Amino acid sequence: MFSLLSQLRAVWLPVAAVSVLGLTMAANPALAQGASAPEVQAVAQDWLRDATAAAQPAGATALRMEVKLGNLDSRLKLAPCGNVEPYLPPGARLWGRTRVGLRCVDGMSRWNVSLPVTVNAYGNAWVIKGQVAAGSALTEDDVVEAEVNWAEENSPVVRDKALWVGQIATRALMTGQTLRQGMVRPAQVFQAGAQVRVVAQGAGFQVSAEGQALSAGVVGQVARVRMENGRVSSGTVLDTKTVKIDL
Structure with a gap:
């Protein structure tokens, strides 16, 4: 159904599409005498059942899949x-909402030909239970x-709670x-x-020193810091006072 969530540490995840283009069905004997719309739809339904079952999002608990297949013209x-x-x-x-193609x-x-398809994926997630103002920290x-x-x-x-607890609502x-x-x-x-504490870490050692932030610090993102000797370095913000530099 989707590859879908390669970023998803979140799920997300979010989301790249799974490649199922290589999945094909074996020859369908019913189509050897001519293919009606219901017969073609049956082939699509079988393929969709297998494809969606094999394409759960990475890192997520199993989702309950629901596939709704549209119709071809019955006169086709x-x-x-x-x-x-x-x-x-x-x-x-x-x-x-998507489409699946079928080709001879x-x-x-x-x-x-192609058929309209709706693939739903039901599972537990975090839902906002009260209004949260833009710029507020989520708890x-x-x-x-x-x-x-x-x-x-x-x-x-x-x-993942670590990806939203304490973070700021963008809207x-x-x-x-x-x-x-x-x-x-x-x-x-x-x-x-x-003023921040700079932790320099290498193979088998760790040292720390004081420095001055040259850019705003956002947890998990890179900030520039001027050390006491005047040297400017970049490191990852760990918390309200700490920047880590990997050597």
């Missing part, structure tokens, strides 16, 4: 075909765990919204000009 008659190959059209993914790869007349009291449709939006779901969050990437950002913990 396709030429006989020894092998019908389902596939994802370029740019499509098995997530939310073994027949006197090659044909290619555990602001959310509740509930089952939601992960595929309702393209943005990956944020499951006003409303009751019932599923917590997703882009809704929060790391908090700024010091301003440029602040």
Whole structure:
């Protein structure tokens, strides 16, 4: 259904699409005498069942998949075909509202059709239980765990508490919204000009010294620091007072 969540430390995850273009179905005997719309839809349904079962998001608990397959025109008659190959059209993914293609790869007349598909993926996620103002730090009291449709939006779901507790709401969050990437950002913990502790770490040793921040500090992001000897270095912000430099 999706590869979907390669970033997803969050799930997210969020989201790259799984490559299922290589998945094909064996020849369908029913199509050897001519392919009706219901027969073609049955091939697509079988393929979708296997593809979505094999494409759970990385790092997430199993999701309950629900596939809704649209219809071809019931009057449609396709030429006989020894092998019908389902596939994802370029740019499509098995997530939310999408399309699946079916093409004849073994027949006197090659044909290619597509069907509308809706893939829902239900599982537990964090849901906003009260309004959170933009710029506010998110706390555990602001959310509740509930089952939601992960595929309702393209943005990956944020499951890991470490990725949202104490982070800042990028916009006003409303009751019932599923917590997703882009809704929060790391908090700024010091301003440029602040005195910070710089921890330099290498193989088998660690030293620390004082320095002055030359840029604002955001946990998990890089900040520039001027050391007491005047040298300027860059390191990762750990907390309100500490920048780590790997040697």
